[in-house]
Amino acid sequence: MTGLDTLMRYADRAVEHAGDRVNCVIARCTQGTEWQIRFSQNNVDISKVWERLGIEVFVALEGGRTGFGERSVTSEEDVVAAVDSVVAFTERMPQSVFYAGVEQRATRYEASTEDYDNRIEEFGERAPELVNACIDAAIESGATRVAGALKFSRRLSCLRTGHGVEGRAMSTAYDLNVRAFQEQLDWSGQGLACGTVPSAAEEEMLAAGHRAGELAKKAVGAVQGKPGVYDLIMSPTVAANVLGYIPASANPIMVLIGVSPLGDKIGEQIAPEWVSAADDPTVPGGLMRRTFDFEGTPAQRVDIVKDGVLKQFIHNTSTAAMYEVESTGSSEPTALGGQIKMLLPAPSNIVFNNGDTSVEELFYVDRPTIYVTSNWYTRWQDYREGTFSTIPRDAMFLIEGDRWTPIKNLRISDNSLRMFRNIDAMADDRTQVYWWEVDVPTFISTVRVTDCRFTAATQ
Amino acid sequence: MEHGKELAESCMQYALELGADYADARFVTTTIEGHVYRNGAPVSGGRTPSAGIGMRVLVEGSMGFASIDRLDRGLARSAVETAVKMARTTRRREPVDMGGPVSNRASWSMDVRDSLRGVDIDTIAGLAGEMNRQMEGLPSYTLILSPVVCDKYLVTSEGTEVTGHTEQLQTYVLLTGHGKAGSEQRFMDLTTAGGWERVKDTGLVERVADEVQRFKRVLEVAVAPKELVQQPVDMVVGPEVAGIIAHENVGHPSEGDRIMGREGAQAGESFWRDLKIGEARVGSQQVTVCEDPTIPNTGGFYLYDDEGVRARRRFLIKEGVANEPLLNREFGARFGTGSNGAARAAGFDREPIIRMSNTFFAAGDHTFEELFEGISLGVYMRSFSEWNIDDRRYQSKYTGCEAYLIRDGALTDTLVKRPILESTSVGLLSAVDAVSKDEVLDFAATCGKGDPMQPVPVYAGGGHVRIRGIRLGGVG
Numbered sequence: 001m002t003g004l005d006t007l008m009r010y011a012d013r014a015v016e017h018a019g020d021r022v023n024c025v026i027a028r029c030t031q032g033t034e035w036q037i038r039f040s041q042n043n044v045d046i047s048k049v050w051e052r053l054g055i056e057v058f059v060a061l062e063g064g065r066t067g068f069g070e071r072s073v074t075s076e077e078d079v080v081a082a083v084d085s086v087v088a089f090t091e092r093m094p095q096s097v098f099y100a101g102v103e104q105r106a107t108r109y110e111a112s113t114e115d116y117d118n119r120i121e122e123f124g125e126r127a128p129e130l131v132n133a134c135i136d137a138a139i140e141s142g143a144t145r146v147a148g149a150l151k152f153s154r155r156l157s158c159l160r161t162g163h164g165v166e167g168r169a170m171s172t173a174y175d176l177n178v179r180a181f182q183e184q185l186d187w188s189g190q191g192l193a194c195g196t197v198p199s200a201a202e203e204e205m206l207a208a209g210h211r212a213g214e215l216a217k218k219a220v221g222a223v224q225g226k227p228g229v230y231d232l233i234m235s236p237t238v239a240a241n242v243l244g245y246i247p248a249s250a251n252p253i254m255v256l257i258g259v260s261p262l263g264d265k266i267g268e269q270i271a272p273e274w275v276s277a278a279d280d281p282t283v284p285g286g287l288m289r290r291t292f293d294f295e296g297t298p299a300q301r302v303d304i305v306k307d308g309v310l311k312q313f314i315h316n317t318s319t320a321a322m323y324e325v326e327s328t329g330s331s332e333p334t335a336l337g338g339q340i341k342m343l344l345p346a347p348s349n350i351v352f353n354n355g356d357t358s359v360e361e362l363f364y365v366d367r368p369t370i371y372v373t374s375n376w377y378t379r380w381q382d383y384r385e386g387t388f389s390t391i392p393r394d395a396m397f398l399i400e401g402d403r404w405t406p407i408k409n410l411r412i413s414d415n416s417l418r419m420f421r422n423i424d425a426m427a428d429d430r431t432q433v434y435w436w437e438v439d440v441p442t443f444i445s446t447v448r449v450t451d452c453r454f455t456a457a458t459q
Numbered sequence: 460m461e462h463g464k465e466l467a468e469s470c471m472q473y474a475l476e477l478g479a480d481y482a483d484a485r486f487v488t489t490t491i492e493g494h495v496y497r498n499g500a501p502v503s504g505g506r507t508p509s510a511g512i513g514m515r516v517l518v519e520g521s522m523g524f525a526s527i528d529r530l531d532r533g534l535a536r537s538a539v540e541t542a543v544k545m546a547r548t549t550r551r552r553e554p555v556d557m558g559g560p561v562s563n564r565a566s567w568s569m570d571v572r573d574s575l576r577g578v579d580i581d582t583i584a585g586l587a588g589e590m591n592r593q594m595e596g597l598p599s600y601t602l603i604l605s606p607v608v609c610d611k612y613l614v615t616s617e618g619t620e621v622t623g624h625t626e627q628l629q630t631y632v633l634l635t636g637h638g639k640a641g642s643e644q645r646f647m648d649l650t651t652a653g654g655w656e657r658v659k660d661t662g663l664v665e666r667v668a669d670e671v672q673r674f675k676r677v678l679e680v681a682v683a684p685k686e687l688v689q690q691p692v693d694m695v696v697g698p699e700v701a702g703i704i705a706h707e708n709v710g711h712p713s714e715g716d717r718i719m720g721r722e723g724a725q726a727g728e729s730f731w732r733d734l735k736i737g738e739a740r741v742g743s744q745q746v747t748v749c750e751d752p753t754i755p756n757t758g759g760f761y762l763y764d765d766e767g768v769r770a771r772r773r774f775l776i777k778e779g780v781a782n783e784p785l786l787n788r789e790f791g792a793r794f795g796t797g798s799n800g801a802a803r804a805a806g807f808d809r810e811p812i813i814r815m816s817n818t819f820f821a822a823g824d825h826t827f828e829e830l831f832e833g834i835s836l837g838v839y840m841r842s843f844s845e846w847n848i849d850d851r852r853y854q855s856k857y858t859g860c861e862a863y864l865i866r867d868g869a870l871t872d873t874l875v876k877r878p879i880l881e882s883t884s885v886g887l888l889s890a891v892d893a894v895s896k897d898e899v900l901d902f903a904a905t906c907g908k909g910d911p912m913q914p915v916p917v918y919a920g921g922g923h924v925r926i927r928g929i930r931l932g933g934v935g
Contacts, residue, residue, distance in 0.1 A: 094584060340494075376727075
């Protein structure tokens with residue numbers, strides 16, 4: 001395993017080699033190992049391992065020309081080649097109208113071992129057994145078929161900038177997705193677990209297996225749901241996707257390219273006054289926890305929605321200059337579509353306030369209410385309007401008083417801004433969600449929203 | 460390239476020495492360049508070269524996969540050891556069977572006259588300038604141009620050695636506009652497959668100009684006639700919409716790994732699981748949907764798949780009957796038919812899984828004009844915006860972007876705002892009663908599947924398709 005010292009040596013070499021050919025250079029060298037065990041039909045399908053060691057280089061040249069490149073490295077010669085390639089590319093680029101500099105303060109950051117799992121190798125040895133235990137847990141709880149994936153990783157990285165920033169970071173992470181089925185295709189349930197210390201999360205992983213099995217059992221007999229307007233209770237999994245998108249899109253670059261509904265809404269009440277949401281790279285256990293961003297600006301909690309009011313966006317140095325505010329330490333190489341990354345603001349962990357209602361109380365409803373436990377395939381008609389639809393999958397229930405009826409085959413076709421305004425209650429079961437449909441780790445609880453539109457196939 | 464090939468071969472050999480019953484290694488080099496513009500102004504750009512090896516080992520019926528992102532012999536040996544160890548400790552309850560051995564030696568390449576490798580930044584900036592000019596006047600437009608060149612080499616313990624070469628100019632446009640009819644957004648993937656010559660051959664700039672003019676008209680004059688939702692109506696869908704239907708409602712459910720449940724926790728399973736393939740009717744007699752990676756200059760082009768199996772055309776639905784699933788070697792063995800060459804990996808760091816390539820409605824016998832005859836009230840949906848489908852691939856929704864009113868047997872120039880086609884796969888395909896003679900395969904898309912996600916380029920299309928007696932999910 002490559003150590004932090006080697007990574008820093010590579011990053012140093014990159015900055016040194018860029019020299020005075022550039023106005024600005026940022027180099028981040030990262031080494032990582034990831035493991036995954038995928039399973040379906042109660043069997044492990046494949047076990048995987050990925051080894052990565054690469055450097056990311058951002059440069060800005062005279063005249064506001066910017067460029068970014070990344071490649072794997074095995075030696076300082078590779079580092080030199082990476083820098084030369086990015087500089088040569090950037091020399092031919094036109095001026096970027098968006099670039100307004102990077103962090104100028106020379107700060108040194110030491111690696112934090114908080115949230116780092118020193119026992120991840122041991123965990124890896126036990127992981128196949130644990131996967132089988134999760135499968136068994138789901139079956140014990142009522143499923144007949146179980147599928148899923150357990151992924152865990154270790155990552156070390158070092159950052160060096162031409163302005164004197166020096167930063168080290170180390171992290172571990174895991175995420176587990178268990179999906180349990182009956183023989184029928186559409187009687188199913190899901191359980192998720194994610195966090196930063198896999199060796200301390202075995203109980204949580206087994207609980208995810210149990211939850212998937214229990215939901216699959218409760219989904220037995222699901223009948224066609226009836227389209228219409230209902231109150232909606234979203235599990236944290238669904239809420240993270242549908243409601244989490246709002247704070248995750250408090251990003252100037254998303255506003256500029258037209259994929260955020262928040263462009264002209266700063267200062268507006270967009271949710272009830274008891275709802276708050278932040279971008280928080282400092283939250284313990286957050287999968288995107290960090291102490292500094294790619295420019296070397298200190299990471300900080302950014303209150304995006306405070307007491308229901310949209311307060312601010314996340315920023316890097318360039319967008320902060322555009323908005324005449326300070327950077328929020330949110331700079332990260334990010335792909336805008338396609339595969340090439342640029343230096344842009346990017347969310348870290350979205351953190352909603354926890355609710356003060358028990359989950360049980362949330363389900364005491366006096367109007368027909370639909371409880372959705374998972375969803376996927378969210379697509380937008382118009383990002384700026386917030387018009388979208390998404391498909392509930394796995395267990396879904398129509399709640400009428402004390403009666404719960406499993407239902408299926410409905411689609412949520414609504415508006416995310418309107419739903420955000422119509423949040424009616426939040427439970428006290430806040431948890432972190434990260435999976436296929438939620439790529440920004442989001443801490444959120446079970447949420448009830450009034451008057452949501454459900455549609456279904458017409459034939 | 461030679462060092463990478465030699466290292467891939469040694470990985471494969473070393474896996475056998477460690478006791479693997481089967482091993483393969485893919486050495487893949489990719490160069491991606493990207494240029495991003497917003498409202499005509501450059502945002503930034505970058506270049507990302509990569510070279511790595513992905514290897515699979517089968518040990519006592521269990522599969523292991525490892526990938527390395529640098530050509531380091533020590534790391535490669537260590538990765539092989541890890542893959543073999545992980546596979547061995549898995550002890551899969553039902554062993555993976557790859558079917559009969561495959562030993563193909565071949566070299567294939569996409570047709571390329573003017574390689575994207577040699578295209579300089581000024582030339583790309585010139586094209587971007589031309590394309591951006593077509594979009595001027597809209598409040599917001601984003602353009603991404605990204606040349607991608609990929610070479611790959613596959614070696615297996617059964618004697619397969621295959622090299623392949625592809626080039627694509629990934630081209631993405633996001634339009635945002637406001638007009639008297641409200642506001643709209645349209646995302647277009649205009650990726651061309653081949654060298655720089657495809658920019659001219661496909662009329663890329665003219666295509667953007669045409670789409671922008673159409674989009675602007677939608678913004679100004681689209682209306683929402685309520686009569687369209689008060690009764691069942693007929694529809695004609697253009698090649699773009701036919702393409703997304705072929706991809707989502709036919710291609711995905713035909714994937715053998717979904718049918719057998721391997722994607723259960725990710726992309727989902729398939730309603731084809733409960734069908735008797737070869738006998739079950741899932742559409743009308745007029746519906747034949749094909750899958751074909753061998754069509755030159757398409758996003759899904761290849762001649763040998765990432766398991767070394769020779770590619771061929773597959774008839775997923777033949778005259779309305781579920782005919783043939785997409786299969787790789789593992790699922791070819793499980794279906795008892797062998798692979799039909801559908802294994803693709805998005806990069807060296809991904810395992811090959813069952814994927815689509817180019818999916819389309821086979822041509823029918825109607826002219827475009829004949830499709831409208833006999834329709835008293837209906838909608839012609841030329842393009843779509845929002846869409847989704849459930850994970851069994853049974854209930855889909857397509858919302859029209861550019862759509863026209865059909866009345867009294869003729870296509871009118873009245874634009875219909877956001878008509879919604881929300882139906883089941885079988886309900887939709889069973890309502891098809893005609894397909895046009897023309898076959899258009901130029902709807903480019905990036906298909907996502909797997910975990911970790913594997914985005915792969917595909918094309919989709921077909922002729923114009925007529926659908927009878929549909930109750931719309933809404934307009935406006």
